[in-house]
Amino acid sequence: MEEKYIQIFSKSSFQELTNDEKSFISELCSNEEEFENVKHLYSGMETLSNEPFRLNSDSVKSQLDQEFKEIHANEGGFRLFSFLFPPIKPLYAKPGLQIAFLLVFVFTLYYSLNNMTIDNETKQLYSQNQVEENEGPEKPKEVSENKAEIEMETTSDELVVESNSSPVLVENDRRVLPTEIISSDLMAAEMSEDVEEDSFFDEGILLESSSVPSPTATAMAISGLDRAGGIEDKFIIEPIGEDLELLEDLFVTF
Amino acid sequence: MKIFQKQVKQLSDEELMKMLSKGNQKAFDEIYVRYSEILFGYFMKMLARDKEKCEDMVHDLFAKIIRKPDYFDVNRSFRTWVFSVACNMCKNEYKRMSVRKHVSNDFEPTKSIQSDSDTLKKVHESTFSDSFYEALNSLDEKHKSVFALRHFEGFSMKEIAETLQINEGTVKSRLFYATKTLASELKEFNPIYNQ
Numbered sequence A: 001m002e003e004k005y006i007q008i009f010s011k012s013s014f015q016e017l018t019n020d021e022k023s024f025i026s027e028l029c030s031n032e033e034e035f036e037n038v039k040h041l042y043s044g045m046e047t048l049s050n051e052p053f054r055l056n057s058d059s060v061k062s063q064l065d066q067e068f069k070e071i072h073a074n075e076g077g078f079r080l081f082s083f084l085f086p087p088i089k090p091l092y093a094k095p096g097l098q099i100a101f102l103l104v105f106v107f108t109l110y111y112s113l114n115n116m117t118i119d120n121e122t123k124q125l126y127s128q129n130q131v132e133e134n135e136g137p138e139k140p141k142e143v144s145e146n147k148a149e150i151e152m153e154t155t156s157d158e159l160v161v162e163s164n165s166s167p168v169l170v171e172n173d174r175r176v177l178p179t180e181i182i183s184s185d186l187m188a189a190e191m192s193e194d195v196e197e198d199s200f201f202d203e204g205i206l207l208e209s210s211s212v213p214s215p216t217a218t219a220m221a222i223s224g225l226d227r228a229g230g231i232e233d234k235f236i237i238e239p240i241g242e243d244l245e246l247l248e249d250l251f252v253t254f
Numbered sequence B: 001m002k003i004f005q006k007q008v009k010q011l012s013d014e015e016l017m018k019m020l021s022k023g024n025q026k027a028f029d030e031i032y033v034r035y036s037e038i039l040f041g042y043f044m045k046m047l048a049r050d051k052e053k054c055e056d057m058v059h060d061l062f063a064k065i066i067r068k069p070d071y072f073d074v075n076r077s078f079r080t081w082v083f084s085v086a087c088n089m090c091k092n093e094y095k096r097m098s099v100r101k102h103v104s105n106d107f108e109p110t111k112s113i114q115s116d117s118d119t120l121k122k123v124h125e126s127t128f129s130d131s132f133y134e135a136l137n138s139l140d141e142k143h144k145s146v147f148a149l150r151h152f153e154g155f156s157m158k159e160i161a162e163t164l165q166i167n168e169g170t171v172k173s174r175l176f177y178a179t180k181t182l183a184s185e186l187k188e189f190n191p192i193y194n195q
Helices: A002-009 A019-024 A032-049 A057-072 A079-084 A095-135 A138-164 A168-176 A179-191 A193-201 A203-208 A215-223 A225-229 A244-250 B002-010 B013-021 B025-046 B051-067 B078-107 B116-125 B128-138 B141-151 B157-164 B168-185
Strands: none
Touching: A002 A019, A002 A032, A032 B128, A032 B168, A057 B025, A057 B051, A079 A095, B002 B025, B013 B025, B013 B051, B013 B078, B025 B051, B025 B078, B025 B141, B051 B078, B078 B141, B078 B157, B128 B141, B128 B168, B141 B157, B141 B168, B157 B168
16 A cells, blocks of 8 residues: 555656546545645655664663663572662662561551550559459458358357257258348248247247247347347347237227 | 574564563663664654653663563564554653643743744745654644654554554544645645745
C-alpha cells in the first residue's frame, strides 16, 4: 500500500493520475491543490529524515551503567539485601528501612500495650495479696473459734441429751444448725397440737417431777439460755400455775 | 571476548531482553546501542527538539528497562514495545507541559497580535525544517505519534496499531489527517505558490 502511495506522489501532476489512483488517494487529497501540498510535504520530509540527532551518549550511558551495576551486581548471595536496600532508591523508599520502621512501630506499640496490662495485673495482684495478708491470719482464728464454739455446743448438747434422755430433747441434736432453722423447727414443734396440749396441760405435773423436763425447760435449753449463765430456773413465759385467769381467753366456746 | 560480542550482536532484541533480565551487561549495552539514538531522535521530533529533556527521556526509558525488564512480554516485538513506552512517556510529558502552559498563562502578560508582515517575514526567514517541526508539534499527540512512527521510524500500519494499541483503520485515518494538516500548513514553502 505504501509503495503505491510513493508511486502516485512521484508523478509530476494531478492530471497524470488515473481514475483508480485518484480514488485511491481521495481520502488523503481530493483535488490538485491538496495533491501538490502533500507531494511537497513528502519531498521536504525526505531531507528531514537524514537530519541526525546526536545523543550525548557518554553521560547517559555512564549513569545507566551505574544503575545496572547497582541493581545486578549483588545478584549472587545478596539478592535479598539488594532488594531490601536498593542503591538507586532514596533512603525513605528503601523496603528494608520501611520494614524496619514498621517492625519498630509494631514492637513499641505491643510493648507499650503489654506494659499497660502488666501494670494493671500487678496492681490487682498486689492489692489482692495485701487483702489476703490482712485477712489471712484472722480467718483461721475465726474458723477455729467457730469450730471451738461448735464443739462446745455439741458437747453441751450431748451432755444435755445424756442427762435428760427425753424424746423431746432429741431435737437438740440439731442445735448445730443456725438459730433461724432451729427457731423454725421450734415453731413447727410448737405448732404441733400434741406437744402444745401436753405442754399446757401437763406443765404443772411436769414441773413437779424433776425427772422429766418441762417443754419450757426444753425451749430454754434450745434457745441457749441455759448456756447464758445458769438461769435454768427462769422461764420466758410465766407458768400458769394456779392462776387460771390466764387461760380464760384461750378457750373458745361455740 | 570478540566472539561473545559477535554473538550478542547476532541476537534478536527479544533474546537480548531475556539476557538483560538475568543481569547480562553486554545484552544491555547492545540494546542501548541499537535503540538509544533512534529513541532520542523520536523524542526530539515529538518534544519540540528540547535536547536536555530528550536526553532525560532516553535515560528514564532505559532506566525503566533496567529496573523492570519483566514488564516486557518476550512473545511481543521489543521494537513496538519500547516505542509504546516512549509514546506513553511523550503523552505524560504533554500533559505536564499543558499544565505548565495553563499555569504560566495566568501570569504572562498578553502578547500583541503579530501583523501579517511579521508572519510573512518569519516564514521567509525560517527554514522548512523549523516550520515543519513547529507544525508537527501543533498537532495533538495521537496524530503526531502516528505520523512520527510512520514517517520517521518507518513503522508499518500494523506495527503502529500494535504500538499504540489501536486498530489499523484508526491508524490510517489519523495518518491522513496529520498529513493533510501538515501539508496545508506548510504550503507556503511550495514553490508553486511562491511564484
